[in-house]
Amino acid sequence: MTTSKVDVTGEAMCPHRLVLEHVTSRWAVLVLTALLDRPYRFGELRREVNGAGGRAVSEKMLAQTLQTLERDGLVHRDAKPVIPPRVDYWLTDLGREAAEQVRALALWSKRRMDDVQRARTTYDEARAAHDKARHEPHAAHDEARTTSAVRAS
Missing domain, CATH: 1.20.5 (Single alpha-helices involved in coiled-coils or other helix-helix interfaces)
Structure with a gap:
């Protein structure tokens, strides 16, 4: 296995550092690991994330987290034009790769x-x-x- 040194201590606004902050933020860790299992609708995902214990994620914070992850290409949002509105979220290939790394870190910390x-x-x-x-x-x-x-x- 080869490893390359990554400068995570560099300038605060470096693009890779911002992505790292997005992926490892309080709610993104829970969102990414939940989406590893299956796609979720917004309400389902909120219940799943809140079921992880600790403080509950607000609708606003979950929406912001999902929007950030979608912008970074990690989450796909599929809004269906039906009444009531139906929006599904799932991981992209890039998101699955990131989520697997995040889950490995979460499992390490638990272990x-x-x-x-x-x-x-x-x-x-x-x-x-x-x-x-x-x-x-x-x-x-x-x-x-x-x-x-x-x-x-």
């Missing part, structure tokens, strides 16, 4: 969550000890002085 939690705990404990020592700079010095004074008497 490695225990490791992440341990790392967070270790970090938080070390940070708390560092902050305590920084806010009590004289505690160790005062203790050493008291010990010396007791020995001298």
Whole structure:
């Protein structure tokens, strides 16, 4: 497997960085992974995304997310001229490729969550000890002085 280095730290408005932001945004991750399974109508997709837990996506935010993904060529929107209106969404080939990568990252994060939690705990404990020592700079010095004074008497 060959890998190429991609500069994701470059200028904020680089086209590839904007696409990365679109694909990995809060709602796009859920939309893309849901659409991997099958096409959805707008309401169905909203229920599916909201069923993933956490905060609920508003109609406005879902519409914006879908529009962004459609503009990037990742999602196809098919509006049928019927009453009531029927709009279906599905992944394009490009969108399926991106969604598979996003799902792999989501599965990795789920699989490695225990490791992440341990790392967070270790970090938080070390940070708390560092902050305590920084806010009590004289505690160790005062203790050493008291010990010396007791020995001298």
